[in-house]
Amino acid sequence: MTRGPTDAGDLCARLEPWIVLAAGNLISACYARNFAMVELLRTPIHVTGLVKDGIITADLPAWFPLPEAVLDVANGAIHTKVKELALPTGKQKINDQSTRHQIDLRKAPLPPGAQPCALTYSPWFRFLSEPVNYNIVNRVADYIADAVRFLFVSNGIVAEVSAAGEGRSVRSAAGLTVEIVGMTSLDRLAIMRGQQRTELDLAAKSILIERDMFPAAHEAGRAMLETGDKLVGIEATLTGTQLRLAARPEAAHV
Numbered sequence: 001m002t003r004g005p006t007d008a009g010d011l012c013a014r015l016e017p018w019i020v021l022a023a024g025n026l027i028s029a030c031y032a033r034n035f036a037m038v039e040l041l042r043t044p045i046h047v048t049g050l051v052k053d054g055i056i057t058a059d060l061p062a063w064f065p066l067p068e069a070v071l072d073v074a075n076g077a078i079h080t081k082v083k084e085l086a087l088p089t090g091k092q093k094i095n096d097q098s099t100r101h102q103i104d105l106r107k108a109p110l111p112p113g114a115q116p117c118a119l120t121y122s123p124w125f126r127f128l129s130e131p132v133n134y135n136i137v138n139r140v141a142d143y144i145a146d147a148v149r150f151l152f153v154s155n156g157i158v159a160e161v162s163a164a165g166e167g168r169s170v171r172s173a174a175g176l177t178v179e180i181v182g183m184t185s186l187d188r189l190a191i192m193r194g195q196q197r198t199e200l201d202l203a204a205k206s207i208l209i210e211r212d213m214f215p216a217a218h219e220a221g222r223a224m225l226e227t228g229d230k231l232v233g234i235e236a237t238l239t240g241t242q243l244r245l246a247a248r249p250e251a252a253h254v
Contacts, residue, residue, distance in 0.1 A: 008175035008193045011157075012213045015191065019217040022200055023207055023245060030233030030247045035205065042202045043185040044122035046137050051117045054106035058119055062099050066091075069121040070134040071103065074114040078105070079134070082119075127151065141168045141180040144189070148178045206246035218243050 029035050049058030051073065060066065067083035082089070088104040122136050122143075129146035130153070136143040145161045145168035152159035158173040167181040179190040182203075190199040191213070199208040211218040221243045224236055237244045 008172075011172075011174055011176050012191075012193065016214045016216055019198065019207075019209060019214045020220060023209065023217055023221055026205065026207055026245055026247070027234055030205070033233060035247075038202055038205060041123055041186060042140075042182070044120050044124075044136050044140070046118060046120045049117040049119060051105070051110075051114055054104065054108075054110070056103040056105060056117055057100065058117070059094060059098055059100050060119065062093075062097055064099070064119075065121060066101055066119070068125065069119045070125065071117075071119055073105070073117045074111055075116070077110055077114060078108060081125075081134070138184055140186045141166065141183050144168070144180045144186065145170050145178075148180070204246065206244060209243045209245075211241040211243070221245055 025037060029038055045061070045064065047058055047060055047064075049056050056071070056073070066089070067081070069082050070080065071082050071085070072079045078085075082103065085103070085108075087108065090102045090104075092100045094100055120134065120137060122140075124136065124140075124144055124147065125134055127144070127147035128150060129143060130150040134143075148170045149159045149161050152170070152172045152174070159170055162169045162171070166183050166187075167179060170178040170180075175193060177192045179188070179192065180186065181188045185203075187203040188199060188201045190197055192198075193213055196210045196213050197208065198210045198213050201207070209218045209221060218241075221236060222238060233248050233250075235244075235246050235248055237246075
């Protein structure tokens with residue numbers, strides 16, 4: 001049996017690939033001046049559909065990952081990922097931006113006149129909460145906090161969630177605390193170890209990396225400062241042990 005992480009340093013090592021990925025995605029978004037992925041991390045895509053004669057019809061963005069989306073019908077009569085239903089589906093292109101999808105629920109145990117119907121997708125669905133639910137619309141911080149707590153607990157680490165306004169804090173017995181701010185949209189997510197802090201600020205389109213928490217991510221970002229080249233669309237600032245990468249104003253406001 002593989003031993004789970006037992007202290008904050010071990011947990012930071014497990015989390016570091018995600019910090020590197022977050023920094024890389026921010027740099028790419030600033031270069032392309034396309035923050036669609038940042039906005040998707042902030043706010044779930046929530047689309048209502050129509051149930052008629054047991055068939056759900058919904059017009060979705062062409063890129064929408066239907067199998068990974070969560071379907072909710074009749075306020076919880078069905079509440080699960082589409083791929084777990086194993087029911088017939090079909091689609092028809094509307095234009096380059098939109099596709100009309102249909103899901104056949106005629107063999108599903110639905111109450112008569114089942115309404116309403118909605119499809120929701122968020123990248124945060126990759127991280128399950130306990131008990132498993134996908135209720136994230138207008139409770140983004142709650143969902144992420146529950147998922148973070150579950151990650152701690154599933155590794156044998158005691159953790160608890162506390163609430164304050166739009167924020168949620170997950171404090172673990174391993175010495176790591178995660179703060180999440182934003183219910184309608186995720187504004188900030190911070191990871192703290194004592195006085196050390198690493199923060200992803202989605203509202204400001206920036207990331208702050210503490211060297212002693214995530215040395216590889218910090219070094220990768222710091223190396224950019226030594227190239228002598230002007231970073232496209234992004235500013236890098238080194239202060240003590242903290243590196244901050246932030247979208248330049250001309251790149252952030254597109």
